[in-house]
Amino acid sequence: MNCTVIQRRLLAAERPDQPPAEIKGHLAQCPACRAWQRRLVQMEQLIPQLPVPSSTAKEPFLQWMKDESGKRGQNALIQPPAFISHPFKKERALRKLSLAFTLAASLLVFALAWWSWPHHSVLPPVPLQSDQAKLERRLSKSLHVSTPKERVLRLAQLADEVRGEIRKWMDNSERLHQWSQFYWQVVSRHLIEQARQLTPEERQAVLPDIALRLAAAESEATRLATQCKSAAPHAAAAFERIALASQKGERDLRALLKG
Amino acid sequence: MASCDNSQDGLADEHRLIVAAQQGDRLAFAQLVEYYWERLYRWLYRLTGDQHMAEDLVQESFLKALAGLRKFQAGTNFRAWLFRIAHNNYVNQCRAAAHRRQPLPEDLPDSQFGPLDQAVRAEMLQNLRRAIHRLPAEFRAALLLRVEEGLSFRQIAEILDLTEETARWRVFKARQKLLSLLAPRPEQEREKS
Numbered sequence: 271m272n273c274t275v276i277q278r279r280l281l282a283a284e285r286p287d288q289p290p291a292e293i294k295g296h297l298a299q300c301p302a303c304r305a306w307q308r309r310l311v312q313m314e315q316l317i318p319q320l321p322v323p324s325s326t327a328k329e330p331f332l333q334w335m336k337d338e339s340g341k342r343g344q345n346a347l348i349q350p351p352a353f354i355s356h357p358f359k360k361e362r363a364l365r366k367l368s369l370a371f372t373l374a375a376s377l378l379v380f381a382l383a384w385w386s387w388p389h390h391s392v393l394p395p396v397p398l399q400s401d402q403a404k405l406e407r408r409l410s411k412s413l414h415v416s417t418p419k420e421r422v423l424r425l426a427q428l429a430d431e432v433r434g435e436i437r438k439w440m441d442n443s444e445r446l447h448q449w450s451q452f453y454w455q456v457v458s459r460h461l462i463e464q465a466r467q468l469t470p471e472e473r474q475a476v477l478p479d480i481a482l483r484l485a486a487a488e489s490e491a492t493r494l495a496t497q498c499k500s501a502a503p504h505a506a507a508a509f510e511r512i513a514l515a516s517q518k519g520e521r522d523l524r525a526l527l528k529g
Numbered sequence: 530m531a532s533c534d535n536s537q538d539g540l541a542d543e544h545r546l547i548v549a550a551q552q553g554d555r556l557a558f559a560q561l562v563e564y565y566w567e568r569l570y571r572w573l574y575r576l577t578g579d580q581h582m583a584e585d586l587v588q589e590s591f592l593k594a595l596a597g598l599r600k601f602q603a604g605t606n607f608r609a610w611l612f613r614i615a616h617n618n619y620v621n622q623c624r625a626a627a628h629r630r631q632p633l634p635e636d637l638p639d640s641q642f643g644p645l646d647q648a649v650r651a652e653m654l655q656n657l658r659r660a661i662h663r664l665p666a667e668f669r670a671a672l673l674l675r676v677e678e679g680l681s682f683r684q685i686a687e688i689l690d691l692t693e694e695t696a697r698w699r700v701f702k703a704r705q706k707l708l709s710l711l712a713p714r715p716e717q718e719r720e721k722s
Binding site: 278281282284286309310313314316317318319320321322323325326327328331332335336451454455459503507510514 | 558563567580581585588596653673676700701705708
């Protein structure tokens with residue numbers, strides 16, 4: 271075997287540091303291939319040492335899961351979310367029935383709305399990307415004010431608005447996903463980042479009210495998620511994301527208030 | 530380098546936790562989250578180069594895993610299943626973001642080395658990090674599963690939905706490209722001599 275073949279086999283090996291006997295034989299006599307193998311092995315050993323910033327989202331997520339289970343009893347078996355197929359036939363049948371009723375009611379509402387809507391003024395649907403651009407502009411407007419305090423107030427306002435407006439997308443899973451992701455971004459990243467820049471006095475003046483609003487948002491989003499679970503799992507997932515972002519936001523703000 | 534043998538580094542109670550979680554015990558699922566969060570996060574961070582995006586993807590993956598847990602066959606490879614969900618999320622995210630480029634984060638030097646070693650090491654790691662981010666995402670994903678998670682080509686294939694040979698080929702190409710990206714350029718060689 272020549273050097274090119276040896277190097278290609280090392281590249282394709284699961285463990286280039288532990289080559290098979292025939293390659294070891296070549297390496298023992300060929301300093302160039304030995305040096306080449308050393309480079310490859312060193313490079314692979316360095317990769318796990320590349321720094322990774324520590325994750326701050328794990329604890330709130332775990333806490334949320336524990337809180338969810340705590341609400342229903344510490345060690346009790348917890349009902350799986352509604353979008354998991356249910357083990358009991360009777361309940362499954364009931365769920366199917368309620369889904370059928372929901373669908374029929376939705377169709378009826380849709381038909382009525384269609385009938386009463388002025389058809390000549392129906393606008394073409396706004397593409398997702400243009401919606402995203404509008405959301406980004408709103409975020410950028412909230413961030414481009416002079417003081418952290420103003421930014422915090424504007425971001426909290428934006429979060430309230432997004433939460434209010436998201437309901438118009440109840441029947442659009444892509445948009446619900448997009449808007450709930452945006453809400454997550456506003457609350458979990460930007461609001462907390464800006465809140466960290468407040469002076470202790472400003473924190474005491476501004477944050478308690480926002481924390482209260484986030485707590486209310488969390489409980490409302492949790493309620494909506496529960497309501498939607500059987501009929502619209504995609505909506506439930508979006509509201510769960512909003513609940514989680516609000517809960518995490520509230521907890522972070524309370525931690526900042528304690529200093 | 531990570532070993533191919535995964536039997537030793539698994540979660541001892543994993544099977545019991547999975548079965549309990551499948552029956553609706555969220556505390557059991559929380560323990561699985563606790564165990565797998567960092568590994569999934571590291572991999573996704575290296576794929577995306579963005580802490581927040583990686584965290585969002587990890588969270589999304591666990592929510593999806595929770596939602597689909599009943600479909601998971603207890604006794605098969607939970608880690609591969611979880612990483613596969615995460616990879617699908619990552620691919621969807623890339624499509625949605627239409628290849629929006631993320632800036633690479635600044636790294637902190639490692640404090641266990643002296644100032645000179647630290648500078649050399651920091652530069653070496655910086656170069657390696659840049660080179661990894663220049664790899665095509667599919668090569669990067671396969672290589673990181675091999676090197677950081679110590680998975681076999683068969684397990685990588687399972688996660689990335691490939692044949693074992695394609696997984697091997699991707700790792701091969703990733704290594705080849707990394708070595709060429711990290712090779713000293715001729716002008717540097719001349720300067721040294």
